[in-house]
Amino acid sequence: xxxxxxxxxxxxxxxxxxxxRGNMKNKERTQLERVxxxxxxxxxxxxxxxxxxxxxxxxxxxxxxxxxxxxxxPTCITGCPVGINIPKFIKKIEAGEFLESAKVLKETNxxxxxxxxxxxxxxxxxEACFYTQKLKKPPVxxxxxxxxxxxxxxxxxxxxxxxxxxxxxxKVASIGSGPAGLxxxxxxxKLGYDVTVFExxxxxxxxxxxxxxxxxxxxRIVDLEIDVLKKMGVKFEKNFIVGATxxxxxxxxxxxxxxxxxxxxxxxxxxxxxxENYIGIYSSxxxxxxxxxxxxxxxxxxxxxxxxxxxxVIGGGNTAMDxxxxxxxxxxxxxxxxxxxxxxxxxxxxxxxxxxxxxxxEFMNLHxxxxxxxxxxxxxxxxxxxxxxxxxxDSSGRRRPIPxxxxxxIIEVDTVVVSVGVSPNPLIPQSMKELEVSSWGTIKVDxxxxxxxxxxxxxxxxxxxxxxxxxxxxxxxRKAAEAMNRYLTQ
Amino acid sequence: MNKIIExxxxxxxxxxxxxxxxAIARNRRAGHFVIVRTGDxxxxxxxxxxxxxxxxxxxxxxxxxxxxxxxxxCDLEVGDxxxxxxxxxxxxxxxEKVGTVLASxxxxxxxxxxxxxxxxxxxxxxxxxxxxxxxxxxxxLEEQMREHSxxxxxxxxxxxxxxxxxxxxGMEEVILREKVDLAVTVxxxxxxxxxxxxxxxxxxxTVASLNTxxxxxxxxxGACRVTVGGKTKFVCVDGPEFDAHQVDxxxxxxxxxxxxxxxTEAYENFLNSNPKP
Numbered sequence: 032x033x034x035x036x037x038x039x040x041x042x043x044x045x046x047x048x049x050x051x052r053g054n055m056k057n058k059e060r061t062q063l064e065r066v067x068x069x070x071x072x073x074x075x076x077x078x079x080x081x082x083x084x085x086x087x088x089x090x091x092x093x094x095x096x097x098x099x100x101x102x103x104x105p106t107c108i109t110g111c112p113v114g115i116n117i118p119k120f121i122k123k124i125e126a127g128e129f130l131e132s133a134k135v136l137k138e139t140n141x142x143x144x145x146x147x148x149x150x151x152x153x154x155x156x157x158e159a160c161f162y163t164q165k166l167k168k169p170p171v172x173x174x175x176x177x178x179x180x181x182x183x184x185x186x187x188x189x190x191x192x193x194x195x196x197x198x199x200x201x202k203v204a205s206i207g208s209g210p211a212g213l214x215x216x217x218x219x220x221k222l223g224y225d226v227t228v229f230e231x232x233x234x235x236x237x238x239x240x241x242x243x244x245x246x247x248x249x250x251r252i253v254d255l256e257i258d259v260l261k262k263m264g265v266k267f268e269k270n271f272i273v274g275a276t277x278x279x280x281x282x283x284x285x286x287x288x289x290x291x292x293x294x295x296x297x298x299x300x301x302x303x304x305x306x307e308n309y310i311g312i313y314s315s316x317x318x319x320x321x322x323x324x325x326x327x328x329x330x331x332x333x334x335x336x337x338x339x340x341x342x343x344v345i346g347g348g349n350t351a352m353d354x355x356x357x358x359x360x361x362x363x364x365x366x367x368x369x370x371x372x373x374x375x376x377x378x379x380x381x382x383x384x385x386x387x388x389x390x391x392x393e394f395m396n397l398h399x400x401x402x403x404x405x406x407x408x409x410x411x412x413x414x415x416x417x418x419x420x421x422x423x424x425d426s427s428g429r430r431r432p433i434p435x436x437x438x439x440x441i442i443e444v445d446t447v448v449v450s451v452g453v454s455p456n457p458l459i460p461q462s463m464k465e466l467e468v469s470s471w472g473t474i475k476v477d478x479x480x481x482x483x484x485x486x487x488x489x490x491x492x493x494x495x496x497x498x499x500x501x502x503x504x505x506x507x508x509r510k511a512a513e514a515m516n517r518y519l520t521q
Numbered sequence: 522m523n524k525i526i527e528x529x530x531x532x533x534x535x536x537x538x539x540x541x542x543x544a545i546a547r548n549r550r551a552g553h554f555v556i557v558r559t560g561d562x563x564x565x566x567x568x569x570x571x572x573x574x575x576x577x578x579x580x581x582x583x584x585x586x587x588x589x590x591x592x593x594x595c596d597l598e599v600g601d602x603x604x605x606x607x608x609x610x611x612x613x614x615x616x617e618k619v620g621t622v623l624a625s626x627x628x629x630x631x632x633x634x635x636x637x638x639x640x641x642x643x644x645x646x647x648x649x650x651x652x653x654x655x656x657x658x659x660x661x662l663e664e665q666m667r668e669h670s671x672x673x674x675x676x677x678x679x680x681x682x683x684x685x686x687x688x689x690x691g692m693e694e695v696i697l698r699e700k701v702d703l704a705v706t707v708x709x710x711x712x713x714x715x716x717x718x719x720x721x722x723x724x725x726x727t728v729a730s731l732n733t734x735x736x737x738x739x740x741x742x743g744a745c746r747v748t749v750g751g752k753t754k755f756v757c758v759d760g761p762e763f764d765a766h767q768v769d770x771x772x773x774x775x776x777x778x779x780x781x782x783x784x785t786e787a788y789e790n791f792l793n794s795n796p797k798p
Binding site: 275333337 | 544545548558560562563564565589590593604605606607608609610736737739740741742743744746747748752753755758772775776778779780783784787
């Protein structure tokens with residue numbers, strides 16, 4: 032038995048866990064229905080920016096926690112990129128010890144209130160749940176419960192600060208303050224390192240701030256989690272671009288011993304079709320940054336955004352859903368998703384697609400843009416789209432979209448948001464010539480240690496993966512921290 | 522937060538600010554820019570660095586009041602803090618000895634042109650600089666330009682100073698007179714467009730430094746995109762300097778007007794709610 036299983040077994044054998052298991056028969060537990068998330072009504076929420084999901088009530092959470100069978104072999108944990116002790120935090124909820132439950136989350140997860148909102152649990156922990164695997168029933172709502180505990184703690188005003196090792200005085204840096212950098216920073220500061228997180232923007236949080244909208248992840252929630260990191264001793268340097276404001280060499284001269292590059296997938300892709308630079312055509316990054324980071328929807332802020340009446344969002348990922356739902360909230364009459372495959376192939380989470388549909392978003396699946404047209408002021412006014420059909424599966428395993436000749440037609444639009452993926456930010460690779468990158472521009476690392484080709488430089492998140500999720504980036508950050516600790520103590 | 526330690530009015534609408542920014546001062550090269558934000562509700566705007574002082578750890582910015590953000594910045598006084606300054610950003614100017622360089626600057630574009638002229642001169646080039654403005658009061662940094670140029674030609678629209686005429690007339694005079702190996706142009710998009718057309722006619726390779734709309738300035742948003750040689754480029758990470766003959770200036774001018782209506786309205790509201798004493 033390895034160390035982790037040993038630890039999980041010991042935890043599971045504790046008296047309070049035994050007692051809880053004895054309270055109720057498994058048969059009774061499996062009879063319970065999975066809880067539903069409370070939501071703002073669709074016709075209200077598509078006009079405001081407050082959160083769509085309202086969280087579970089105490090009673091709901093405790094009932095849902097009863098569904099968890101506290102399995103001997105908790106497969107759910109294997110589905111979690113940051114290895115949360117899932118049964119333990121759920122059983123703390125069942126016991127009514129909500130603050131304790133939050134502490135369990137924070138043993139391995141720096142941002143539980145974030146992950147409880149934006150993780151794709153349906154393909155991770157909940158996919159690996161005994162209910163899904165063996166009972167063919169809806170899984171325990173692990174994500175909802177995670178959010179419940181984290182929110183309970185945030186609202187209690189008694190945010191726990193994890194224990195910190197004795198300080199070792201060794202300076203390490205995270206380049207980027209997104210999910211990879213924050214997870215890395217938390218683990219390193221716990222181990223006693225002197226951690227500084229460098230951020231290019233004027234706000235900490237990376238994609239959690241500029242990318243994910245308020246109605247899915249309020250900035251206030253992110254700030255509360257960052258406050259805990261500050262209390263743990265992590266230092267943050269805003270408006271600081273490593274590779275421009277100072278080089279890695281400069282920082283080494285200041286005493287930094289190792290680096291974790293978590294600079295994200297920054298550069299938006301465009302389709303390079305005619306008319307794509309007309310006024311009113313945005314990348315999803317720009318559109319969301321204006322609204323989320325710069326508060327462009329609030330007239331008290333100086334940054335403007337074009338809020339059109341007929342908005343087309345090109346793409347089928349989570350970012351596309353965020354952009355199209357944002358456009359509706361900015362007052363669009365029509366907000367349309369234009370995606371070249373069918374709804375089954377959409378990379379967006381099922382929940383996001385469902386929410387979008389409820390919010391009156393139109394879906395033009397199996398359509399692809401060909402060209403944009405502008406009025407006399409250069410503002411986009413129309414676009415030409417082509418119908419598509421699905422062919423054989425391609426290298427991604429999804430059926431390849433094939434254009435249908437002669438099916439082109441025109442639709443009227445006054446704003447377009449292009450959300451067809453991002454490419455890695457070249458700033459760090461450009462400033463470190465010896466850093467090996469792939470042909471895509473992602474940093475090459477040893478997958479076990481996240482160590483790059485440059486001694487003492489680790490990397491994780493989208494700069495390595497080229498566009499993934501918050502939780503995978505956090506997993507990378509944790510892995511990099513563990514490997515960096517080994518590297519620095521050898 | 523960066524403290525303003527010096528302020529000078531070049532004209533009623535053009536202000537020079539010297540800010541504390543030691544790290545940026547150390548690493549900036551000619552051609553680099555910074556992103557600046559004023560106030561917690563402020564907008565992020567790009568400004569090309571007009572100079573730096575290593576000993577004092579300062580950078581110099583020259584700003585023209587054109588809207589809410591630039592006016593807020595220009596209204597700050599010595600001792601005030603600028604909320605956010607980040608940089609240096611963009612690729613630095615490629616500096617080498619090519620022979621004779623014809624530099625042209627218009628409006629506040631003269632400010633970022635200064636470090637480029639300085640560097641080109643230092644690299645051993647013969648530098649002839651043409652400065653242009655509507656009228657005498659709007660000609661800035663003439664003395665500094667003279668210090669670093671072999672010759673300075675002043676052009677004003679109304680003839681109130683130097684010669685009467687457009688920047689291109691001053692340039693053409695030089696081109697007809699002697700061999701020019703490289704032209705550099707910094708100024709309003711329309712000016713750079715006509716400078717580029719002129720040098721194109723004479724087959725002189727030309728560099729233009731573009732100042733487009735930006736949000737983050739690090740490649741993330743794509744607000745700054747321009748078409749160069751038929752391809753979409755990002756001014757913030759691919760530029761800000763490009764081969765002027767390849768730049769689609771008409772598209773750039775259109776995109777600069779993306780928010781014209783809302784900006785004009787916001788500026789009027791701002792001026793009405795902040796009346797000058």
